[in-house]
Amino acid sequence: MATFDIDIAYVEKLAELLQRTGLTEIEIGQGDARIRVVRQIQQSVDVHALALPAAPAAPVPPATAAVAAEPPASELNHPGLVTSPMVGTAYLAPEPGAAPFVTVGQEVREGATLLIIEAMKVMNSIRSPRSGRVTRIFVENAQPVEFGEPLMIVE
Numbered sequence: 001m002a003t004f005d006i007d008i009a010y011v012e013k014l015a016e017l018l019q020r021t022g023l024t025e026i027e028i029g030q031g032d033a034r035i036r037v038v039r040q041i042q043q044s045v046d047v048h049a050l051a052l053p054a055a056p057a058a059p060v061p062p063a064t065a066a067v068a069a070e071p072p073a074s075e076l077n078h079p080g081l082v083t084s085p086m087v088g089t090a091y092l093a094p095e096p097g098a099a100p101f102v103t104v105g106q107e108v109r110e111g112a113t114l115l116i117i118e119a120m121k122v123m124n125s126i127r128s129p130r131s132g133r134v135t136r137i138f139v140e141n142a143q144p145v146e147f148g149e150p151l152m153i154v155e
Helices: 008-021
Strands: 025-030 033-038 081-083 088-091 113-119 122-127 132-137 143-145 150-154
Touching (some): 113 150
Antiparallel strands (some): 025 033, 088 143, 132 150
């Protein structure tokens, strides 16, 4: 069995990342060593509300097709699919109020910045793996993303 020293400050940073992004767990590993941090979500129940009749549910608007849509299975195998290389928060613009890096229909060159992902207070540029046209964007600005989550398609 392998033994390893635990860097408590690093584990605290992972816990802060969970809190900031709203994720419930993160696991990292190096060699045989693995660290898994899980955030438990407490749900409170208002006992008085249980006795009241339920209000009718408000209609839910349909999801927009251009942004933050769950990709169909056919797009998950698309050769131009760009996925998240890390867990973090995706930002579509370089700063609040600025124009987005790319928009649907825009032509991009290989290596152009598509978006940034903040992970542990580090901004990581996600670059286009190919030249082409952005045809789908699956995330919204400031949305938490998981490793391997579809971000966009560049055809």
